[in-house]
Amino acid sequence: MSTDKNIVSVLPGSPLGAGGLRQEFTITVYTENQVGLLNRIAIIFSRRKLNIESLNTSPSEIESISRFTIVLTETEDVIRKVARQLEKQVEVLKVYYNTNEEIIWQEMALYKVSTDMIAEKVKVERLLRECGANAVVIRKDYTVFEVTGHREETQKLVDVLEPYGLIEFVRSARIAIIKDSCGFHEKLKEFEETQPGEEIVENEYLNRQEEVFSM
Amino acid sequence: MGAWGLFGMINSILDVEEQIVVKAKVKPLVPAVEDGRLSGSRAVLEAFLAEDVDTIFGYPGGAIMPIYDALYDYNDRLKHILVRHEQGAIHAAQGYARASGRVGVVFATSGPGATNLVTGLADAMIDSTPLVCITGQVFAHLLGTDAFQEVDVVNITTPVTKWNYQVTDANEIPGVLAKAFHIAKTGRPGPVLIDITKNAQIDKFDYKGYERCNHIRSYRPKPIVRREYIEEAAKIINAAKKPFVIFGQGIILGKAEKEFKAFIEKSGIPAAWTILGLSALPTDHPQNMGMLGMHGNYAPNVCTNDCDVLIAIGMRFDDRVTGRLDKYAKQAQIIHLDIDPSEIDKNVKATVGVWGDCKETLPLLTQLVEAKLYPTWVEKFRELRKIEDESLINKELSPTEGKITMGEVLHQLNLLTGGDAILVSDVGQHQMITCRYGKFTQSKSNITSGGAGTMGFALPAAIGAKFGAEERTVVAIIGDGGIQMTIQELGTIMQTGVEVKIIILNNEFLGMVRQWQQLFHDKRYSFVDIASPDYVTVAKGYYIEGNKISEREYLQQALQTMLSHKGSYLLEVMVGQEDNVFPMVPQGCSVSEIRLS
Ligand SMILES: Cc1ncc(C[n+]2csc(CCOP(=O)(O)OP(=O)(O)O)c2C)c(N)n1
Numbered sequence: 001m002s003t004d005k006n007i008v009s010v011l012p013g014s015p016l017g018a019g020g021l022r023q024e025f026t027i028t029v030y031t032e033n034q035v036g037l038l039n040r041i042a043i044i045f046s047r048r049k050l051n052i053e054s055l056n057t058s059p060s061e062i063e064s065i066s067r068f069t070i071v072l073t074e075t076e077d078v079i080r081k082v083a084r085q086l087e088k089q090v091e092v093l094k095v096y097y098n099t100n101e102e103i104i105w106q107e108m109a110l111y112k113v114s115t116d117m118i119a120e121k122v123k124v125e126r127l128l129r130e131c132g133a134n135a136v137v138i139r140k141d142y143t144v145f146e147v148t149g150h151r152e153e154t155q156k157l158v159d160v161l162e163p164y165g166l167i168e169f170v171r172s173a174r175i176a177i178i179k180d181s182c183g184f185h186e187k188l189k190e191f192e193e194t195q196p197g198e199e200i201v202e203n204e205y206l207n208r209q210e211e212v213f214s215m
Numbered sequence: 216m217g218a219w220g221l222f223g224m225i226n227s228i229l230d231v232e233e234q235i236v237v238k239a240k241v242k243p244l245v246p247a248v249e250d251g252r253l254s255g256s257r258a259v260l261e262a263f264l265a266e267d268v269d270t271i272f273g274y275p276g277g278a279i280m281p282i283y284d285a286l287y288d289y290n291d292r293l294k295h296i297l298v299r300h301e302q303g304a305i306h307a308a309q310g311y312a313r314a315s316g317r318v319g320v321v322f323a324t325s326g327p328g329a330t331n332l333v334t335g336l337a338d339a340m341i342d343s344t345p346l347v348c349i350t351g352q353v354f355a356h357l358l359g360t361d362a363f364q365e366v367d368v369v370n371i372t373t374p375v376t377k378w379n380y381q382v383t384d385a386n387e388i389p390g391v392l393a394k395a396f397h398i399a400k401t402g403r404p405g406p407v408l409i410d411i412t413k414n415a416q417i418d419k420f421d422y423k424g425y426e427r428c429n430h431i432r433s434y435r436p437k438p439i440v441r442r443e444y445i446e447e448a449a450k451i452i453n454a455a456k457k458p459f460v461i462f463g464q465g466i467i468l469g470k471a472e473k474e475f476k477a478f479i480e481k482s483g484i485p486a487a488w489t490i491l492g493l494s495a496l497p498t499d500h501p502q503n504m505g506m507l508g509m510h511g512n513y514a515p516n517v518c519t520n521d522c523d524v525l526i527a528i529g530m531r532f533d534d535r536v537t538g539r540l541d542k543y544a545k546q547a548q549i550i551h552l553d554i555d556p557s558e559i560d561k562n563v564k565a566t567v568g569v570w571g572d573c574k575e576t577l578p579l580l581t582q583l584v585e586a587k588l589y590p591t592w593v594e595k596f597r598e599l600r601k602i603e604d605e606s607l608i609n610k611e612l613s614p615t616e617g618k619i620t621m622g623e624v625l626h627q628l629n630l631l632t633g634g635d636a637i638l639v640s641d642v643g644q645h646q647m648i649t650c651r652y653g654k655f656t657q658s659k660s661n662i663t664s665g666g667a668g669t670m671g672f673a674l675p676a677a678i679g680a681k682f683g684a685e686e687r688t689v690v691a692i693i694g695d696g697g698i699q700m701t702i703q704e705l706g707t708i709m710q711t712g713v714e715v716k717i718i719i720l721n722n723e724f725l726g727m728v729r730q731w732q733q734l735f736h737d738k739r740y741s742f743v744d745i746a747s748p749d750y751v752t753v754a755k756g757y758y759i760e761g762n763k764i765s766e767r768e769y770l771q772q773a774l775q776t777m778l779s780h781k782g783s784y785l786l787e788v789m790v791g792q793e794d795n796v797f798p799m800v801p802q803g804c805s806v807s808e809i810r811l812s
Contacts, residue, residue: 031433032433036373039373040373043373081561090377092433194430
């Protein structure tokens with residue numbers, strides 16, 4: 001796990017344990033599709049006063065299994081403990097956490113601006129193109145653009161449009177694909193076995209012994 | 216009123232043999248299914264029978280009436296204990312579960328009935344007690360309308376249940392209950408709550424029988440044990456000069472007492488316990504070095520910061536056990552055996568974590584450890600024990616002057632029970648004294664609210680414990696504060712005739728809080744002088760015999776009378792008002808900074 005890039009700050013020691021480098025982590029949670037599970041997952045964070053930066057729930061590659069994508073900035077030590085607590089929930093099948101280098105991720109943003117304004121200002125049109133914005137709806141009174149990308153990319157268009165009057169802006173939660181993952185099909189087969197294989201009961205935190213911060 | 220309730224009422228006038236006759240006589244059979252269709256309520260009770268449930272603790276109300284109506288026909292096979300408050304029901308179920316090693320079962324109605332369970336759920340959650348609680352809920356079509364006695368129970372109880380679920384369709388009941396029992400009792404046990412809407416209780420559905428659940432794909436109660444970690448642990452243990460075992464309730468919950476004893480006896484390693492681990496190893500076992508933590512024994516606390524290898528088994532390094540974490544066993548290599556992977560490295564970083572059921576991991580470890588003795592190391596424990604004996608234990612257990620001490624009550628009780636009784640303690644000074652001095656010869660005998668520290672736990676838990684282990688003597692030891700929190704359960708004792716011995720250790724204070732105010736708040740006694748009713752008269756009002764003593768010379772006789780009395784008995788003992796529990800690891804101090812006075 002590389003940790004050199006997204007270092008935000010050094011946490012002097014949180015109630016959850018060791019100090020260490022805080023950075024952005026993306027947690028991927030494979031779950032059963034069950035009413036109430038969102039609450040069970042959310043309170044694991046709120047109980048520890050952890051601020052979720054983004055949360056997305058979606059179907060996964062397997063019907064009946066949902067995939068939560070949760071982003072927060074914390075130390076790895078905290079993230080690992082939270083991941084264990086998540087995985088402990090009866091309806092959670094598997095939890096992964098990754099740094100940004102280990103995932104492909106995207107967020108989508110929508111921008112509503114006045115159509116007159118774009119028509120008037122040629123410069124704006126050029127800027128929109130530069131930002132890779134697509135028009136989703138064009139009406140007489142307003143136009144809605146869409147940008148998909150990393151935070152900086154979606155933010156850039158906000159900065160560009162603000163001086164011209166940005167009527168409405170919204171950004172979606174992050175969705176992410178884990179580079180190293182082979183998906184969940186094979187894993188699920190093992191979960192469905194009454195006798196789990198080694199693969200399923202892997203002792204990840206033990207395998208990662210050397211990377212574990214001490215308290 | 217069903218036959219069981221009636222049985223309880225007349226219990227006090229019947230002797231024991233007659234009671235058995237009454238119990239055996241009532242046995243009409245209820246056909247399980249008529250024309251293949253069954254109401255949701257009946258399906259709940261059929262599930263109980265299939266899961267070998269014999270006792271339910273509960274309290275009826277509007278939203279659970281269909282289930283109570285069905286219960287009327289199952290009264291011969293399911294014993295229902297009518298409590299006086301739903302908190303009493305859940306604590307009783309906890310006591311039942313802890314004394315019997317089985318799942319405790321609770322019924323409560325919607326709204327206030329369900330919210331009254333919350334304290335017990337939190338208690339069972341943190342102390343890993345297997346429970347299945349059934350709450351009634353308003354009709355499904357009324358959900359979310361602020362209907363009469365509608366409370367969002369599932370969301371209220373989410374953080375304090377291992378699993379919870381709302382049933383709105385009778386068809387779901389067999390499957391959901393099978394899951395509930397499976398989840399409650401496997402892996403690290405815990406409370407499960409099933410909220411059933413009234414329509415699902417009433418509706419009939421095509422019943423295809425009940426099938427126990429033994430697999431849920433998203434739930435792995437225990438892993439395959441990985442031998443390499445056991446080997447690594449054994450290597451460290453075999454190289455140790457001063458190894459030390461600390462054990463918790465995991466041994467009891469894993470039913471691994473024998474495996475544990477074999478491990479420490481072969482390895483020769485001294486062992487100490489958390490209060491929930493107490494009684495997993497007989498208290499007079501030569502390798503039993505006593506209690507860990509804030510009010511634990513001197514030697515195990517000091518030696519924690521002296522050992523070279525600390526082997527933690529089925530315990531979770533609670534802050535009451537570790538004291539200041541950054542000064543806890545820093546010199547030692549740490550081996551942590553636990554069934555819950557989220558516990559390993561949570562508070563204390565393990566050198567080797569062994570994830571697994573200790574019933575399986577301990578024998579593997581025993582095989583690999585060398586048979587050894589550590590005479591000099593063990594001698595250190597004995598020397599420190601001597602210091603504790605001389606500076607405080609002897610005085611606490613056998614004082615010759617002044618008021619009766621709590622310790623001497625325990626000491627005299629031990630002499631009379633021989634350590635065979637189940638002791639159920641409440642929360643406070645008397646709890647620490649009970650755990651410190653109680654003598655135990657068998658497992659599942661120390662029942663107390665550990666992680667939550669719930670005052671009011673002991674009286675109902677003792678009732679439940681007796682139902683869970685009817686052949687055992689059950690003694691509840693309670694402070695004058697705690698008894699007043701759930702004193703209404705004397706009514707349950709009266710009605711069921713359950714035999715519980717109640718000792719109130721009355722120091723006329725909320726003693727533990729007073730102790731802290733004395734030691735850390737300049738003796739500013741802020742609202743800790745709690746007044747008591749005349750407990751013997753209160754007990755008498757419930758047709759329970761009782762006695763009150765304040766003189767040392769009557770203590771032994773009074774305890775003897777209590778124990779030999781047929782039926783429940785309440786003994787109030789007036790003890791030193793401002794006695795303190797020592798030793799003590801003050802908050803924010805390391806375990807080796809433990810104070811003897
Ligand atoms: C429900 C609840 N409320 C408050 C407390 C805080 N508390 C812990 S010990 C204690 C005093 C207990 O007094 P008593 O029952 O008389 O027992 P003693 O300490 O005197 O033996 C209190 C108030 C608690 N543990 N539980």
